[in-house]
Amino acid sequence: MITEIKDTSEKQAIARKVLEALTEWFEVEESREGYIRDCVNWTFLAAKEDDKVMGFLCLKETGNATVELAVMGVMKDFHRNGIGRQLVEKAKEVAKAQGYEFMQVKTVKMGMYEDYDRTNLFYINCGFKELEVFPLFWDEANPCQIYVMAL
Numbered sequence: 001m002i003t004e005i006k007d008t009s010e011k012q013a014i015a016r017k018v019l020e021a022l023t024e025w026f027e028v029e030e031s032r033e034g035y036i037r038d039c040v041n042w043t044f045l046a047a048k049e050d051d052k053v054m055g056f057l058c059l060k061e062t063g064n065a066t067v068e069l070a071v072m073g074v075m076k077d078f079h080r081n082g083i084g085r086q087l088v089e090k091a092k093e094v095a096k097a098q099g100y101e102f103m104q105v106k107t108v109k110m111g112m113y114e115d116y117d118r119t120n121l122f123y124i125n126c127g128f129k130e131l132e133v134f135p136l137f138w139d140e141a142n143p144c145q146i147y148v149m150a151l
Contacts, residue, residue, distance in 0.1 A: 002090040008040040018073040069105040109143040
């Protein structure tokens with residue numbers, strides 16, 4: 001079940017649990033801690049069954065009409081079970097209800113790393129379209145691919 005979490009302590013606990021279990025994608029501690037710190041200010045959706053956390057997704061405003069899928073993680077045991085897609089679908093509903101017209105997401109450009117290629121394909125399969133690549137947004141080894149979708 002996908003639910004919106006409002007409690008700041010719960011947001012941080014869920015984000016920490018999931019992100020620390022996914023260090024292949026969130027290996028830079030400073031970045032990981034930034035997501036955990038900042039998630040309290042964002043729309044926070046969690047996938048939970050009973051009290052077991054399966055994953056989460058955060059949305060942050062980047063413009064009057066646009067929200068960014070700022071961070072998302074699904075526990076490895078639940079990969080390829082539709083949890084990520086359910087989170088994105090709920091995020092689309094919530095963002096549209098909040099009055100946004102577009103959703104964007106940033107990831108590492110396709111072809112750089114196998115793990116991120118799977119991430120790119122996931123976003124494409126969820127309906128995101130390639131918008132632009134910023135080769136030096138993060139650094140040369142990690143060109144930033146921006147995807148966008150209309151809501």
